[in-house]
Amino acid sequence: MTKEFDALILGGGAAGLLCAIEAGKRGRRAAVLECADRLGKKILISGGGRCNFTNLHCRPDNFLSANPHFAKSALARYTPADFIALVEKHKIPYHEKTLGQLFCDRSARDILNMLEEEYRAAGVCIFLNVKIQEIARTTEFIVRTADTELRAPTLVVATGGLSIPKIGATSFGYDLARQFGLRIREPWPGLVPLVLEAQDRSRYCDLTGVSAEVIASCDSQQFQGKMLITHRGLSGPAILQISSYWKKPQPIRIDLAPGRNVTAIFLDPKAPRNLATLRSELRKVLPVRLADRRLDVHAPASWTNTALEDFERQLHAWTITPAGTEGYQKAEVTAGGVDTDELSAKTMECRKVPGLFFIGEVVDVTGQLGGFNFQWAWASGAAAGRAV
Numbered sequence: 612m613t614k615e616f617d618a619l620i621l622g623g624g625a626a627g628l629l630c631a632i633e634a635g636k637r638g639r640r641a642a643v644l645e646c647a648d649r650l651g652k653k654i655l656i657s658g659g660g661r662c663n664f665t666n667l668h669c670r671p672d673n674f675l676s677a678n679p680h681f682a683k684s685a686l687a688r689y690t691p692a693d694f695i696a697l698v699e700k701h702k703i704p705y706h707e708k709t710l711g712q713l714f715c716d717r718s719a720r721d722i723l724n725m726l727e728e729e730y731r732a733a734g735v736c737i738f739l740n741v742k743i744q745e746i747a748r749t750t751e752f753i754v755r756t757a758d759t760e761l762r763a764p765t766l767v768v769a770t771g772g773l774s775i776p777k778i779g780a781t782s783f784g785y786d787l788a789r790q791f792g793l794r795i796r797e798p799w800p801g802l803v804p805l806v807l808e809a810q811d812r813s814r815y816c817d818l819t820g821v822s823a824e825v826i827a828s829c830d831s832q833q834f835q836g837k838m839l840i841t842h843r844g845l846s847g848p849a850i851l852q853i854s855s856y857w858k859k860p861q862p863i864r865i866d867l868a869p870g871r872n873v874t875a876i877f878l879d880p881k882a883p884r885n886l887a888t889l890r891s892e893l894r895k896v897l898p899v900r901l902a903d904r905r906l907d908v909h910a911p912a913s914w915t916n917t918a919l920e921d922f923e924r925q926l927h928a929w930t931i932t933p934a935g936t937e938g939y940q941k942a943e944v945t946a947g948g949v950d951t952d953e954l955s956a957k958t959m960e961c962r963k964v965p966g967l968f969f970i971g972e973v974v975d976v977t978g979q980l981g982g983f984n985f986q987w988a989w990a991s992g993a994a995a996g997r998a999v
């Protein structure tokens with residue numbers, strides 16, 4: 612059986628659905644081919660089930676890419692305000708949690724329901740449980756499954772990255788890019804917990820669940836936020852953020868007391884220079900168990916001014932060299948991907964292969980934590996949906 616469309620969209624996640632809706636609204640006969648038994652699985656688990664669907668302060672420097680300019684055009688032509696307008700049209704209650712991050716009040720399901728209503732209204736065809744066997748290109752693109760052949764002059768790849776294989780992430784998009792001779796920037800797990808090397812793990816990981824406000828930095832990037840100790844290492848927003856910029860064997864520096872001076876008390880000559888005083892000051896800044904552990908491991912060498920300055924300096928620059936990350940099993944996103952030099956920044960169409968588009972996470976554009984990855988999925992999806 613052969614079916615003809617104007618646009619075939621591979622992957623029914625955030626990017627693929629937005630692309631199909633935009634294309635359908637323009638009167639294009641669009642079809643979404645999804646390998647899973649349902650659409651938008653990642654939307655449903657996102658943001659702890661509440662989907663952080665965009666960020667009010669979205670700027671190009673919230674994205675990581677070999678070409679930091681590439682995302683600008685798409686982000687400018689489909690903004691957070693455009694997506695918020697859609698959310699408000701569907702009367703979905705939402706709130707700003709912090710730092711411009713918008714979440715559903717009820718559930719991520721609201722966002723998926725909204726996209727489903729929109730694609731139905733736009734006349735988009737959805738095929739679930741699609742096992743693609745082959746993709747060929749003649750004067751048009753031909754997608755073959757066991758029993759069907761689908762044809763269209765345009766093909767949009769929206770199959771996402773490698774993170775969370777247990778809900779179906781595959782290397783399909785990268786393999787297809789290679790089939791068409793496109794360059795890939797080697798992918799790596801981003802927004803991912805870090806695994807400490809053995810010594811730090813034995814020193815700190817029995818404190819699993821303890822968290823503190825820190826600044827984590829690596830290269831020229833730094834992020835302030837919560838750090839959480841896990842049974843193998845570190846997680847929490849500040850750590851997830853810096854993980855996207857970290858490459859083994861770089862060190863990561865952690866300021867355990869941002870903006871605080873815990874040894875200032877010793878400027879007072881009446882303050883006893885002993886462990887009890889320092890412990891009580893440190894406990895004002897760090898959770899008790901972490902403060903005590905820090906002193907067990909890094910007590911000042913003596914009580915001279917120089918030794919106290921040294922202690923203070925080290926507290927603001929705990930330097931770790933992670934053994935690695937928790938990998939794609941736990942990564943919220945895949946960094947790297949289809950090289951943006953291969954694509955038009957306006958439409959996401961391949962320069963070498965007219966009619967072939969790549970959108971969303973499979974492209975070498977990765978958002979920071981805070982709703983930026985969905986904003987990229989919507990914006991790149993809209994860019995292609997307006998061009999197919």
Ligand SMILES: Cc1cc2nc3c(=O)[nH]c(=O)nc-3n(C[C@H](O)[C@H](O)[C@H](O)COP(=O)(O)OP(=O)(O)OC[C@H]3O[C@@H](n4cnc5c(N)ncnc54)[C@H](O)[C@@H]3O)c2cc1C
Binds near residue numbers: 743771943986
């Ligand atoms: C736990 C978790 C929480 C997250 N929370 C947030 C958040 O709150 N805010 C935020 O901005 N980002 C969040 N993200 C990141 C965000 O979900 C992704 O960046 C975004 O979903 C990428 O959209 P996409 O459409 O490119 O890919 P995906 O959403 O991964 O969609 C790809 C689709 O393609 C399908 N597919 C794969 N291979 C094939 C194939 N061969 N044939 C057909 N279909 C195929 C997949 O089944 C999937 O449905 C989170 C990610 C995770 C893992």
